Amino acid sequence: MNIKKFFELYDQILRQGHRMEIARELRDEDDLFMLLLYSDMLGIPNPAFFYTLELYPHMLERFHEWHLRMGMDKSPVTGFRCC
Numbered sequence: 001m002n003i004k005k006f007f008e009l010y011d012q013i014l015r016q017g018h019r020m021e022i023a024r025e026l027r028d029e030d031d032l033f034m035l036l037l038y039s040d041m042l043g044i045p046n047p048a049f050f051y052t053l054e055l056y057p058h059m060l061e062r063f064h065e066w067h068l069r070m071g072m073d074k075s076p077v078t079g080f081r082c083c
Contacts, residue, residue, distance in 0.1 A: 027069075034059065034066045 015022065037059055040046040067075060 030062075031066065031069065034062070038063070 035042075036046065036048075037052050037055055040049045046052065063075075
């Protein structure tokens with residue numbers, strides 16, 4: 001067994017009991033990032049608004065899933081249709 005396969009096996013053993021927790025944490029981090037990205041459109045001041053503008057086209061596809069997961073039936077941003 002080479003060292004790479006050993007580390008892959010070791011990583012799988014460590015993650016075995018925590019897969020759901022890891023997925024939940026990653027989803028929570030993603031939700032926070034989306035909130036920060038679109039906060040200015042939602043009426044929350046964002047001091048980094050200028051720097052996040054270039055991320056909008058890349059994150060637009062995931063915006064619909066995000067606002068549904070946050071419990072918003074329709075897009076909360078006026079003039080920004082996704083549904």
